[in-house]
Amino acid sequence: MNAQRLRDLHNGSALLVLPNAWDAASAAVVQHAGASAVATTSAGVAWSCGWPDGDRLPAEEMLAALRRIVRVIDVPLTADIEEGCDDEPSAVASFVSRLVDAGVAGINIEDGNKDPALLAAKLRAIRDALGERDLFINARTDVFLRGVASGDAGVEEVLRRGALYRDAGADGLFVPGIKIVDEVRRVAGGIAPMPLNVMLVPGLPSRQELFDAGARRLSAGIALSLEAYVAAGRKAAELLEREGPDVGYGTLNEWLAR
Template sequence: MNAQTFRDLHAGASLLVLANAWDGASAAVVQHAGAPAVATTSAGVAWSCGWPDGDRLPVAEMLAAIRRIARVVTVPLTVDIEEGCSDDPAQVADFVSSLVDTGVAGINIEDGSKAPTSLADKLRAIRARLGGRDLFINARTDVYLRGMASGDAAVEETLRRAGLYREAGADGMFVPGIAALDDIRRVATALRPMPLNVMLVPGLPSREELFGAGARRLSAGIALSLEAYATAGRMAAEFLGTKPKDIGYGTLNGLLAG
């Protein structure tokens, strides 16, 4: 499915809800559940390949994982590539070009803890490498998720970065961790017509409230993948007759640290 189809989903009469998948089977299940598009969770993809989250998954393994997902998906597919698997804009652009060759309609690419100019450079390199090929690029900023600022300062820093990323070629803005309805409204209003993507976190307003405040996309993030592994752990303990152990983000990352 092409990027324009995916782009149009952000302009519907209700919130675009994405239940993030992590491998071919989970993507097929999400699509079977009626999803209009399939998004990946970078943490879940890394875990499914035996690596911890946090830009540790080798680019060749991520590409192979996405190809397996793309094989079974017929709705638009958008892929979370963390920081692009490289600090080199040219290498990031080559990787993204390979993803587009597999039929990917969109990507998420984040600034993480790096300077915003680093992501802007990557965005420009991606657009130049793609030429006329279309791709919905969702630029993610971790201002809220990493607690870089709070209150008005968080809104202002998010919008400052959004301006850089939009100028560099981003189509949408992903702000994981933002949860206060007033902050969401202020960011979404200032971004228009660029769609705001929020992530499922405790205390997040209802879908109707999010849409009314201007958000246009809601992602599950790691929620489904983490619950799947936690459930497998509980069932394994029951079968083995051992004491169940909590499986959280840090635990799972630690188990896969190698």
């Protein structure tokens, strides 16, 4: 039921905005701030569990973190699971099946810098493993985020991957890094009726412009979690009467890479 609720939220009269949480407490805060669904940030969840971002968080620790979040919220949870915690499609499918049994309504799963055919294989394996159980699958492609291609070439590559992932079982397409209105419009039109998810980045058009261009979902990414850790560092430094640490994506990953 939660998966269908999440699916329906993509069909509203305004952009579905998801402030990303990173643990049970932040998820509860996000829900009580008025969010109609809660999304996780993979980086934030990894940091909160003591791991750097980048497919380093063990599957069992991710599952435990997501179970804690499901326990404290009443709205659908969609989890960013990076590349699925494994390169083997059958292992990814088994893990995702456990997530659904734990109450997760949706996932983001990405291609990263791997062959798009690998993500397609994972998607097919997930659908086969789930059977009649429902899950909203947001396939993420990092064409723009990783600079694989840009401009017309980027749009064409995103559309190619989007068709591949849709045919393999994806419900939506997440294209972090895309921010030019015309490119958003071309991608959204090319993958319709599959909803397009964009990510909060500097220079992103207004919500109304994004919606009018065909985007249906906006994710905050690491923004909230990173801001929380920056604020913690600043407050700790004030109490210690010292200069605050340089807290950022890179430094958090460095400090946790042990």
